[in-house]
Amino acid sequence: MFGWEFPPHISGGLGTACFGLTKGLAELNNIDVTFVVPKAFGDEDQSAMKLVGANNIPVAKSKIQFDDIQKKIDYYEVNSPIIPYVDEDEFWELKSGKYSKKSQFIETDEGFKIDFSGKYELNLLEEIYNYAAVAGIIAGNTDFDIIHAHDWLAYPAGIAAKNISGKPLVIHVHATEFDRSGGNINRKVYSIEREGMxxxxKIIAVSNFTKNIITDKYGISPHKITTVYNAVEPVFRKNSNKINKHINEKVVTFLGRITQQKGPEYFIEAANLVLKKTDGVRFVMAGSGDMMNAMITRIAELGIADKFSFTGFLEGGDVQKMFQLTDVFVMPSVSEPFGIVPLEAMQSEVPVIISNQSGVSEILENAIKINFWDTYAMADAIFGLLNYPALSSYFKEEGKTEVDKLRWIDSAQKVLEVYKLALVK
Amino acid sequence: MKSVCLFFQVHQPFRHRRYRFFDIDTDHYYYDDYTNETIMREIAEKSYLPTNEILLKLVDKLEGKFKVAFSITGVALEQFVLYAPEVIESFQKLAKSGCVEFLAETYSHSLASLNDRDIFEKQVKLHEQKIIELFGQKPRVFRNTEMIYSDEIGDKIEKMGYSAILTEGAKHVLGWKSPNYLYASALNPKLKILMRNFKLSDDISFRFSNTNWDKFPLTAEKFVGWLENTEPNEEVINLFLSYGSFGDRQSKESGIFDFLETLSQAIIQNRNLKFATPTEVVEELQPVSVVSVPYPISWADEERDLTAWLGNKMQKEAFDKLYHLKQKMDKCSDTNLIKDWNYLQVSDHFYYMSTKSFSDGEVHNSFNPFDSPYEAFINYMNVLSDFKIRLDLLIPDDKTENEISNLQKNISKKDVKIKKLEAQLIQLQKEKKRRKK
Known part of the structure; x- marks a missing residue:
């Protein structure tokens, strides 16, 4: 399996999904997974890794043991000096972490399009092909039956492995350039994606929403594509000491990157409508992104800045805390291939409002679904959840029950079916 | 001789428009006139008018032997007046024939029977007045909203002066017993119960045009055969249908109108069968046994219970919040508010909030103007919030009211005292003057 990120070093849903799926596959019988990532973070214990020869192909191998599963997953890391990151904020966050001095940073935008600055000259595309070269070598040295590549950064690696081994290639589309860029696509990325497809x-899409993009925008036959929905890792609340809300306000939360894809401006317009009618509500935007300043300007313009809070990018544990403070979670995404965050909110018993333009809306019943542009409907849903207690208590209960039924092992089972089809061919 | 008791339900709700929360306290008009008119015109032309036409013909042709019963809700009648007055006229013609019995029910097709006796009685009386006014008949038999029935409801009905009630021949109530007899209420045996034969009724209303049905196609001859072949001593077959089954659920092209006509003729020509209205059934037959229904039943869904209207938290909350206003409504005489109050009670609003559609499917969805039960709930609660504001304005909370009246009492007491003291003062002043003299 080839993927660009793997927990704990993740920038979004991709790494989480890769981890969940790999774990699910490990629970099935007779599947051994070898996962190859470009090693980019210096804070890992390098002493446990055998780094194989320099320019050439530094390969690290380690074994990860899942807590509850006896099986081991091989975990290769290619020592890549590159950390793709999303904006300046995140860059500084990453930079301030404990990274080895060798790590270098390049600036990329939403579409991983590279935004060169004098300081960071490394080329991400080049890196992808380096990664692919390594993939070819790994493929030559390892015994396996099928290749599975996650998202465009790993497609060239998948193709290289296929060319060398002749084994079937399954690509897993977690997002496309159209989701990330909002229509203004990067040609190079598009062509890598298209080549991979x-x-x-066989192609696995995370939703029918994404499947449709693959057929419409990339011209791929629908017969080749199977939709396999993501699931969510169950949370076991170890520390049940709930945070006491010190503010006497209801909290409505947006959690995600503040970028065009996630529709933050619609959240603000809806908030403005709600605030015209009610008091005692606070709107929180948790995340960072290139539209943050524009959003702050808009809030000031509307004169509702006192009702808004910005938290910046939240790390794992803080996300849980945020959900505990939240009364309504809104995901107004303009184009969301899947969208795992609402599932996490539901696990924490938070009622959710999601846009119809998200893959997750295809499977959720206990969520209010609206069109991202319909700020009136969004505002009405927020108001309803804040003011009519029966509605939120219904969602707290039913939503939790529903989301607890989504298990990675079921997704893995479907992936296995796809493997079987690919192997028959 | 077996009786065939034919009954049709006629109901259309006043559907709410998309009422957003920013409309609360600014816009007090709740209804989607366009949709209501469109639906009413469509169903009147497709179903009500042509079916009435056939019934009139049958009444005429079969010389009084053809009989049928209707329950038309008050809100449906109001909509006929607004959008399709010719439907009222054609029902009036049917009423004059003497072959048609109009049954009592709640004015709003409401769930009031599950709440307060006063509200329920008001609703029933309001409907009765309307029926008398339009059709010159005083109903004697009761049919509750969606066939909802329980021992308790039956007792209320009997005490209000009705001889019988129509309900669903639900399997879990009847057990091994057949619906094809007249029954009496276990709690109050004075009340007779007519049990719907759901198999034969649904053969017409749901399965008639279903080509996958092993009995397809359904002919009048076949159906009469089934009626005849019921157990020899069974006495009455209750065919209770939604009137829209003719021409709407079963389209004209399916041949449903011909079926209705030929079936009616075949029943009359058959030596072992005849038509009877509910009142005739009650007069002619003796109940064979009592039926005990401790928990309410209805004709909806597989479960035949109330879960289609009061199955989830949202529905219960909306229901409670609505009827929470009843005391204030008692004091309210504002005609606009009373009108809205009647429309708010329509059971369809609660039906739209059902989450059963996820599993129970099509039937729920096909009548629902909302995309999701959550939208339906939010919309209803927004309307109710506005209604409450208007009502509160007119009839302030009891607390403030009491306070004001207490204060007023105090003031008037003090007024009396002041007058007394003033009088005394004048008296004293006079005495003073006298002494000086």
């Missing part, structure tokens, strides 16, 4: 034996 064309050369793959």
């Amino acid at each position: 064309e050369l793959a034996d």
Whole structure:
């Protein structure tokens, strides 16, 4: 399996999904997974890794043991000096962490399009092909039956592995350039994606929403594509000491990158409508992104800045805390291939409002679904959840029950079916 | 001779428009006139008018032997007046024929029977007045909203002066017993119960045009055969249908109108069968046994219970919040508020909030103007919030009211005292003057 990120070093849903799926596959019988990531973070214990020869192909191998599963997953790391990150904020956050001095940073935008600054000259595309070269070598040295590549950064690696081994390639589309860029696509990324889709034996899409993009925008036959929905890792609340809300306000939360794809401006317009009618509500935008300043300007313009809080990017544990303070979670995404965050909110018993333009809306019943542009409907839903207690208590209960039924092992089972089809070919 | 008791339900709700929370306290008009008119015109033309036409013909042709019963809700009648007055006229013609019995029910097709006796009685009386006014008949038999029935409801009905009630021949109530007899209430045996034969009724209303049905196609001859072949001593077959089954659920092209016509003729020509209205059934037959229904039943869904209207938290909350206003409504005489109050009670609003559609499917969805039960709930609660504001304005909370009246009492007491003291003062002043002299 090839993927660009793997927990704990993740920038979004991709790494989480890769981890969940790999774990699910490990629970099934007779599947051994080898996961290859470009090693980019210096804070890992390098002493446990055998780094194989320099320019050439530094390969690290380690074994990860899942807590509750006896099986081991091989975990390769290619020592990549590159950390793709999203904006300046995140860059400084990453930079201030404990990274080895060798790590270098390049600036990329939403679409991982590279935004060169004098300081960071490394080329991400080059890196992807380096990664692919390594993939080819790993493929030559390892015994396996099928190749599975996650998202465009790993497609060239998948293709390389296929070319060398002749084994079938399954690519897993977690997002496309169209989701990330909002229509203004990067040609190079598009062509890498398209090549991957064309050369793959089977394609897994995380939703029908994404499947439709693959058929419409990339011209791929729908017969080749199978939709496999993501699931969510169950949370076991170890420390049940709930945070006491010190503010006597209801909290409505937006959690995600503040970028065009996530629709933050619609959240603000809806908030403005709600605030015209009610008091005692606070709107929180948790995350960072290139539209943050524009959003702050808009809030000031509307004169509702006193009702808004910005938290910046939240790390794992803080996300849980945020949900505990939240009364309503809103995901107004303009184009969301899946969207795992609402599932996490539901696990924490938070009622959710999601846009119809998200993959997750295809499977959720206990969520209010609206069109992202319909700020009136969004405002009405927020108001309803804040003011009519029966509605939120219904969602707290039913939503939790529903989301607890989504398990990675079921998704893995479906992936296995796809493997079988690919192998028959 | 077996009786065939034919009954049709006629109901259309006043559907709410998309009422957003920013409309609360600014816009007090709740209804989607366009949708209501469109639906009413469509169903009147597709179903009500042509079916009435056939019934009139049958009444005429079969010389009084053809009989049928209707329950038309008050809100449906109001909509006929607004959008399709010719439907009222054609029902009036049917009423004059003497072959048609109009049954009592709640004015709003409401769930009031599950709440307060006063509200329920008011609703029933209001409907009765309307029926008398329009059709010159005083109903004697009761049919509750969606066939909802329980021992308790039956007792209320009997005490209000009705001889019988129609309900669903639900399996879990009847057990091994057949619906094809007249029954009496276990709690109050004075009340007779007519049990719907759901198999034969649904053969017409749901399965008639279903080509996958093993009995397809359904002919009048076949159906009469089934009626005849019921157990020899069974006495009455209750065919209770939604009137929209003719021409709407079963389209004209399916041949449903011909079926209705030929079936009616075949029943009359058959030596072992005849038509009877509910009142005739009650007069002619003796109840064979009592039926005990401790928990309310209805004709909805597989469960035949109330879960279609009061199955989830949202529905219960909306229901409670609505009827929480009843005391204030007692004091309210504002005609606009009373009108809205009647429309707010329509059971369809609660039906739209059902989350059963996720599993129970099509039937729920096909009548629902909302995309999701949550939208339906939010919309209803927004309307109710506005209604409450208007009502509160007119009839302030009891607390403030009491306070004001207490204060007023105090003031008037003190007024009396002041007058007394003033009088005394004048008296004293006079005495003073006298002494000086």
